[in-house]
Amino acid sequence: MADDEPTGIVLTPEERKRRRARNIAIGLALGALALLFYVVTVAKIGVNILNRPL
Amino acid sequence: MTMTGDRLTDGRTADAGFGSRPAISTATVGDYIELFKPRVMSLVIFTALVGMVVSNGHVNPVIGFAALVAIAIGAGASGALNMWWDADIDAKMSRTQGRPIPAGRVAPDEALALGLSLSIGSVAFLGLITNLFAAAFLAFTIFFYAVIYSMWLKRATAQNIVIGGAAGAFPPMVAEAAVTGGVSAQTAVLFLIIFLWTPPHFWALALNKSDDYGRAGIPMLPNVAGPDATRRQILIYTLLLVPCGLLPFALGVGGVAYAVVAAVSGAAMLAFAIQVFVRRTGEAATRAAQHLFGFSILYLLLLFATLLAERTLGLGGQGAALADMLGGVLPLRVL
Numbered sequence: 001m002a003d004d005e006p007t008g009i010v011l012t013p014e015e016r017k018r019r020r021a022r023n024i025a026i027g028l029a030l031g032a033l034a035l036l037f038y039v040v041t042v043a044k045i046g047v048n049i050l051n052r053p054l
Numbered sequence: 055m056t057m058t059g060d061r062l063t064d065g066r067t068a069d070a071g072f073g074s075r076p077a078i079s080t081a082t083v084g085d086y087i088e089l090f091k092p093r094v095m096s097l098v099i100f101t102a103l104v105g106m107v108v109s110n111g112h113v114n115p116v117i118g119f120a121a122l123v124a125i126a127i128g129a130g131a132s133g134a135l136n137m138w139w140d141a142d143i144d145a146k147m148s149r150t151q152g153r154p155i156p157a158g159r160v161a162p163d164e165a166l167a168l169g170l171s172l173s174i175g176s177v178a179f180l181g182l183i184t185n186l187f188a189a190a191f192l193a194f195t196i197f198f199y200a201v202i203y204s205m206w207l208k209r210a211t212a213q214n215i216v217i218g219g220a221a222g223a224f225p226p227m228v229a230e231a232a233v234t235g236g237v238s239a240q241t242a243v244l245f246l247i248i249f250l251w252t253p254p255h256f257w258a259l260a261l262n263k264s265d266d267y268g269r270a271g272i273p274m275l276p277n278v279a280g281p282d283a284t285r286r287q288i289l290i291y292t293l294l295l296v297p298c299g300l301l302p303f304a305l306g307v308g309g310v311a312y313a314v315v316a317a318v319s320g321a322a323m324l325a326f327a328i329q330v331f332v333r334r335t336g337e338a339a340t341r342a343a344q345h346l347f348g349f350s351i352l353y354l355l356l357l358f359a360t361l362l363a364e365r366t367l368g369l370g371g372q373g374a375a376l377a378d379m380l381g382g383v384l385p386l387r388v389l
Contacts, residue, residue, distance in 0.1 A: 009078055018082055025083040036120055040183050043116035 079161075085154040089137055089165055090130030097354075098129040098225045101248065104358045105226025105241045107365045108307050111233035120183050121232040125225055128176035128192045132221070134169035135200040138162055140208070143270040149263060169200070180232060188231040195224040209271070212278040219252030220245075243301045244358075250295040251354055254288045254327060258347035261285075261330070262340055281339075285331045288346070292327035296320035299357055308361050309369045315360040323353045 011019065042049060102125045106118055113121070137144070137155055145156035154160035173196050181189030203218030211217075226244040227237045257275055260267060261284055264276040276284045299316040302308035308316070326346040333342040363369075 011078070015078060015080060018080060021083050022079070022081070022086075025086075036123065039116055040120045043114050044183065 079164075081154065081159045081164075085159045086168070088154050089134040089160060089168065091133030091136070092130075094133060094222070095126055095129045098222070099126045100355075101244065101358055102126075102225040102229035104362050105229035105244055106233050107362055108226075108240050108244070108302075109230035109233050109238070110240065111230065113233045117183055118233065121180060121188070121229065124176045124180035124183070125192060125228055125232070127172050128180070128196050129225070131169045131172035131176060132196040132199040134165050134172070135196075136204045138165040138169060139200070139204045141165075143209075143272060146270040147263075147266040149266055173200075184232040185235045187235055188228060191224070191228045191231050191237075195221055195228060198224070209273070212273050212275045214273070215256045216253050219249050219256075222252060223248035239305055240307050243298070243305055243307060246298050246301070247295070247357065248354070250291055250298055251350065253291040254295065254323075255347065255350040255354075257284050257288050258330065258343045258350065261343040262347075282334065285334065289327050289331045292324055296324050299353075302357075302361060309364045311364055311369060312357070312360045315356055319353050319356045323349060326350075 141155040144150035177193045199221035207214040223245045226241040230241040260274040267274040303313040329342040
């Protein structure tokens with residue numbers, strides 16, 4: 001077996017494309033959740049967000 | 055032999071679960087979205103939004119939006135749990151055998167993990183941003199759909215969708231709970247409308263899909279009691295539904311525009327149900343059931359869209375006479 005021969009599961013171009021699409025979708029979903037948590041936190045704290053010891 | 059040697063030329067293994075299980079995931083993003091039953095989810099979001107709007111509570115728009123997201127995720131999670139549990143019978147029905155699990159595109163374990171994690175996440179999120187009662191109500195709704203309906207009633211009784219229909223009717227009440235911390239007659243009446251709407255809606259579909267349900271061994275009413283008894287039940291539930299459709303006007307939840315829409319569309323709904331009751335054989339019977347199924351979706355959409363439009367335009371609540379009359383007798387806020 002040549003050293004540069006791939007071992008393990010080799011993805012087909014279609015499988016690579018679908019995995020990439022799944023990765024992007026998970027990234028976008030997590031990003032949207034992070035943004036939602038941030039905005040909700042600001043909304044919950046409200047004007048008190050500025051009320052802190054300096 | 056390398057691992058690639060175990061794989062068939064189309065990238066699937068010979069080990070068959072539901073269909074042939076992929077050696078690695080070949081699922082598209084759309085397959086995972088399909089697990090969440092997006093059409094049911096959109097109905098849940100819509101009815102929850104109306105529940106929120108008619109609740110007379112005040113909520114920060116950001117919190118209200120986030121609560122709707124939590125309810126939507128909870129609905130999607132319960133859809134994934136339903137697909138995980140029902141994969142064996144879905145594989146036997148033409149209507150559902152193309153779903154991601156029976157078609158072999160998503161592994162059952164993946165759907166279970168996704169359903170459980172999103173259920174817990176959505177309940178926790180709703181509890182953190184609104185209140186514990188709303189979170190508990192959402193958890194109960196998911197439990198009701200995934201366990202009471204999917205795991206128990208669906209395969210056990212011909213009344214499966216009557217009782218199970220409550221799961222689809224809870225979202226407006228969950229939304230009100232998120233806004234006000236309780237539930238009231240305002241959304242209880244919306245619950246009642248969806249609850250009474252579910253049997254004629256699903257039995258109209260089941261009349262034309264009884265072979266499918268029979269193959270899967272699901273005791274739907276047409277398979278257990280026969281088509282004629284189903285047509286009678288459809289008519290009875292529609293006769294109960296149409297006057298209940300007017301209750302939001304009587305209770306002051308809807309205005310005059312709502313009363314007109316509910317009366318006219320209710321009369322049409324009843325006309326379609328009568329057609330199903332009268333036309334019992336051949337192509338005419340099939341078409342009558344199809345028409346009722348299609349119109350039932352429009353009927354619910356019209357009622358809720360009118361309530362939303364009235365509240366948005368400030369036209370609602372003009373039919374509060376009965377509510378005023380009952381004010382001292384019937385406590386509108388029950389929790």
